[in-house]
Amino acid sequence: AAKYTGADRAREHSSALDATAQHHAELSAALRRGLELGEFRLLYQPIVELPSGLVTGVEALIRWHPVDQPVVSPAEFIPVAEHSGLIIDLGAWILDQACADAAAWQREHGAAGPRVNINVSARQLLDPDLPGLVAGALHRHGLTPDRITIEITETAVFAGGAALETVRELRELGVGLALDDFGTGHSSLTLLRTCPVTTLKVDKSFIDDLNGTAEQEAIASSLSTIASTLGLRAVAEGVETRDQADRLHALGYRYAQGYYFARPVPAADITALLTAPVLTP
Ligand code: C2E
Ligand code: MG
Ligand code: MG
Ligand code: MG
Secondary structure, three states: OOOOOHHHHHHHHHHHHHHHHHHHHHHHHHHHHHHHHOOEEEEEEEEEEOOOOOEEEEEEEEEEOOOOOOOEOHHHHHHHHHHHOOHHHHHHHHHHHHHHHHHHHHHHHHHHOOEEEEEOOHHHHOOOOHHHHHHHHHHHOOOOHHHEEEEEEHHHHHOOHHHHHHHHHHHHHOOEEEEEEEOOOOOHHHHHHHOOOOEEEEOHHHHHOOOOOHHHHHHHHHHHHHHHHOOOEEEEOOOOOHHHHHHHHHOOOOEEOOOOOOOOEEHHHHHHHHOOOOOOO
16 A cells, blocks of 8 residues: 655645635635626614614625525635735725715714714725725715724734724724724734724623623623723624623613624615614613
């Protein structure tokens, strides 16, 4: 029998790498085609004000619908789009579509129209054109900057000095800035001294076991205290039960988001969620 040598192993390893690289190349080509063919859609998940139970904001969440194939989640394609650079064009589309929807809600509902949160990835924050792109989208759709909030992650801001500069320019435009998945990065608290955010989105992992241990509750409570002490909004992410919503309210959280209130839905379904509280006493 042939001996399995180190050389064989190396060849096997490199062909596995080739397969991955090829899969990535195919996926990026399909994504680019998908953007040209209009296969992307934005869903919107409500952000609820806890005292009133009213939907005051929504987060835009992208989905890919390749023809004759099941919908693809952003966890699968955003990393590929980042790697290939397509995220720049895709991000511009997301920004434009989200601003168009925000403007339509503002026309229909006035001040009661939901503010719109838009996720921006690390690669986009390294693009010096981003602030100009945001300003252009606001202008095109006749939106004031206070109607949108850009969601960034700690990791993205730490990716480089240029990212922090872009964040400052975005803030100067007057748009809201949210730190997404807050608490899961490496230097959450350091970042608060240098990064001009308006909102902390407290990661789901701190919300999940809220009714589990005293430690978990102390952490969730401290995060909301930090936010209010610094004059920031705190949004609890990934709320799945009534119990969590009640505890969060008691701990001082003013905003919450999660499947308990509503899943991400098409823009057309948002209006129905604005007419009555989604959380009643
Ligand atoms: P994220 O920005 O932290 O978005 C929250 C994610 O948690 C969404 O997943 C949402 O559907 C999900 N979620 C909300 N409530 C609950 C809950 O109660 N339980 C559970 N288990 N999950 C909940 P989604 O839509 O699959 O997006 C995943 C991630 O992909 C996002 O995390 C964000 O990082 C990225 N992403 C989504 N849309 C965009 C986009 O338009 N641009 C960029 N750059 N990234 C995006
Ligand atoms: Mg987000
Ligand atoms: Mg999040
Ligand atoms: Mg998250």
